[in-house]
Amino acid sequence: MINTALKKTASMLVAATDGETSMIRVKNVCFGGKQIPVIAGPCAIENEDNLRETAFKVRAAGAVMLRGGAYKPRTSPYSFQGHGRSGLQCLARVGEEMNMPVITELMDGEDLDAVMEYSDIIQIGARNMYNYSLLRKLGKINKPVVLKRGLSATIEEWLLAAEYILAGGNKQVILCERGIRSAETWTRNTLDLNAVALVKQLSHLPVIVDPSHGTGVRSLVGPMSMAAVAAGADGLMIEVHPRPETALSDGEQSLTPRGFSQLMRQLEALVAVMGRRVR
């Protein structure tokens, strides 16, 4: 199987060449080197006070980048869909105050300019991994893109989705494993760390892991963050909310700031063994 995988990727721009991972820099943060950056923040940007409180606490605990959704891909048209541009502005303000680069999701090519204006990295969610029109547009920009794996995408499809961006000229792609569909119902998704380890061997792109969506269960976020780093992940993206029980989305899988802080201490010990660091 590894032979098939190697053969299929060998001629692609995403293919590993010299066994080195490409380094992708965003202000003072670097993916793909010794650092294992931890991105944290709420699923959705709800209001500026909440976001500031969260940012302050996750930064203190060791997070180096702030996440928050302004455009939310929701299964139901009647669920909270995000605050859009005003959410973006809020995210940018708080990021600047805290001196943290920020990341947010883009769902629609029409919002590209707005997201480019306010966000340091552009996130493509699992539901848009196959949105090739959008990926082609991202090939033409000069900003890093975090490309999440589709809900049931094969590793090959995921790498080829990245290839759409690289083939357009944008080499700054970070892959993000966030769990795939299976018949299991006690977890929201099945986090596939095999994929992380395999992509690290096939490709020069950095790979990060989202254990929040990858499990859907707060108490599993810690163990799976540890596992992701041990499997070789180049970063983590973790949902944190000051009061998860009131969150407008994904409260079940959000850590509290205190829980996040405890996890960061465990991670620091672990990454040291791997010869890496979180800050």
Add this chain to the structure above:
Amino acid sequence: MINTALKKTASMLVAATDGETSMIRVKNVCFGGKQIPVIAGPCAIENEDNLRETAFKVRAAGAVMLRGGAYKPRTSPYSFQGHGRSGLQCLARVGEEMNMPVITELMDGEDLDAVMEYSDIIQIGARNMYNYSLLRKLGKINKPVVLKRGLSATIEEWLLAAEYILAGGNKQVILCERGIRSAETWTRNTLDLNAVALVKQLSHLPVIVDPSHGTGVRSLVGPMSMAAVAAGADGLMIEVHPRPETALSDGEQSLTPRGFSQLMRQLEALVAVMGRRVR
């Protein structure tokens, strides 16, 4: 499970009310009534002669609508991506000559005006079922939409994707089952006819079936077309190519015109038993 399903859909616009299926008319074709329209044509529009030859033959065999892709969502950025606007024009010309309404896939909101101009129905492919920005745009138009089920979408997610369109004001949605992912490798997808039967009970929307993508294997298209109709499908969409071995995409699953013609004769006998007709 049916109780869960009924409860979850009950308050939605897609929910069945009086047990009747809504009728959606496109010129002389009607989905959701006694007719079981068969849509046929090549996966991609390759050139006008091929398309005309195919259209002529499938119409003679009983197809009432012509399909053909101008914008192709391909896994690899290096595969043939479709002829775009010139493909649309070619499709419209041939459809008019043959007096057949036409259907083609829309991948990007930016192409909506072009597709609206040339196509009688707008198809949303499996890869864009979760593209909520695109679905919202389709809620604002006055043309029928065929919404394919996502690659591993649950039935609930599929109905909620349709709800995005209906909630926007466009009630003309036709669902299309096209197979889901499983661990099976001898078929391209696993055609889920359970879903067809269940959606017919939960929703008033017509449901059609694409046995070409649903199997990925030419010799299975016939039996699964029969099965789909027996399960209650309101239509079929079948890939036909005059010389499948030379097709630019999906040749393995395309019927020849002769194979299509044989299938149509079997289908005519079957639909008669169901008290329905194909023309």
Add this chain to the structure above:
Amino acid sequence: MINTALKKTASMLVAATDGETSMIRVKNVCFGGKQIPVIAGPCAIENEDNLRETAFKVRAAGAVMLRGGAYKPRTSPYSFQGHGRSGLQCLARVGEEMNMPVITELMDGEDLDAVMEYSDIIQIGARNMYNYSLLRKLGKINKPVVLKRGLSATIEEWLLAAEYILAGGNKQVILCERGIRSAETWTRNTLDLNAVALVKQLSHLPVIVDPSHGTGVRSLVGPMSMAAVAAGADGLMIEVHPRPETALSDGEQSLTPRGFSQLMRQLEALVAVMGRRVR
């Protein structure tokens, strides 16, 4: 994919040779010919009166074989596990009274003699498809075996499981598709009729379908029975219970005798179109 499938099966005993399906006879019933036998009865044998009432009614409606479980593979050790040998005796008595051959599940090689004594066909359930020790024992007997597909077995694994029996010398194997696992939660399993159509092309073994387990939803049993026959199935196995709401197992997916009778009338019309018959 069909080429892979053909190549992999070509050298096996299960492989189709002249395109004909083998006929397997059990008293007055024949699988694999013009007849499409319908097997009906309760999931579990609960008591003799219930079984007799069910048998009487399903026979009147057109069922030609009686099913009933005496050894039940239950997910929980605390669920009803079946009446064992006394259940077998009850099944044999009622079958004889009604002049219907009977089928029941074998879970353990130690019960083989008992099941051989009382049952006309031996059923291997999905959970034991990979129980190669048991399959090898069945290769040494002279009775037909119905081999259900495993919960997530590939078609190749299913055919190779049958091969275990054939290689032992017993050629009387009937395959039974009963649904596979997927991420869908509104149905108990995803009935894979692709597999039925494909196995009919690859193998000479008759293939029947269990739409009760294949859907887990009573209202889907009818449509999927129709679809199975249209896809080419050589028989059906349907759960029927006089009072499903009181059933000790699988009540949700059991038809009432009245529902079964209605379905049989629809099936009779359908199989006539296919040039086949149910009795």
Add this chain to the structure above:
Amino acid sequence: MINTALKKTASMLVAATDGETSMIRVKNVCFGGKQIPVIAGPCAIENEDNLRETAFKVRAAGAVMLRGGAYKPRTSPYSFQGHGRSGLQCLARVGEEMNMPVITELMDGEDLDAVMEYSDIIQIGARNMYNYSLLRKLGKINKPVVLKRGLSATIEEWLLAAEYILAGGNKQVILCERGIRSAETWTRNTLDLNAVALVKQLSHLPVIVDPSHGTGVRSLVGPMSMAAVAAGADGLMIEVHPRPETALSDGEQSLTPRGFSQLMRQLEALVAVMGRRVR
């Protein structure tokens, strides 16, 4: 979801009570305490020299238990099926020489006495997780059982399979995650470490991980062993073969003794951070 999981397991014998993991001792090895035992050896016992060479080398590298299959559940009846009783005797001899407890798979209740005689732990493979007759027999013995998760078993089904053994009176059950089926084809299975972390919270049973079957790819065994330990696994079972390219089964996923030795050094550093040890 965690609430559903907790509620469903709460009344079971496998349920966690005081948050402690039960300790299961086999000679000088203990599962469920500070030690994280590593079991190593070939997939199948091929001949005594090979086994001795492997045992000698894995013991030197830090493995504390020897594995080897005498009864092999093979997909094809024509593949090597294991050496049976003579394989068991060989395993027992080498284990004794090396002073390592041994583990081997049981496929059939008829071989229980033989396996009891020669093996210190009895392994139930993924294909027999649903073999409730066999599980019931294991409830009556006084030896530890390693229960692998079924190929597509839910966590609930896996815990209930363990419950069959506990309910019979045998409390010495060790769970083993070995990957589940998904649509991914570049890995043999999808190792589900979510399940490991969740089962550690729901149950008092120790949980080990088999990264060899869980990936099917030699180069992934190392990273996923690390990940498993970081996720909280109580042990590892790793296939090692002196010359994997000549192995009678599973050569693709077997480490060489040298590769195993390198991995053990990495693991030692990691487990130290977790406050645990491998010997």
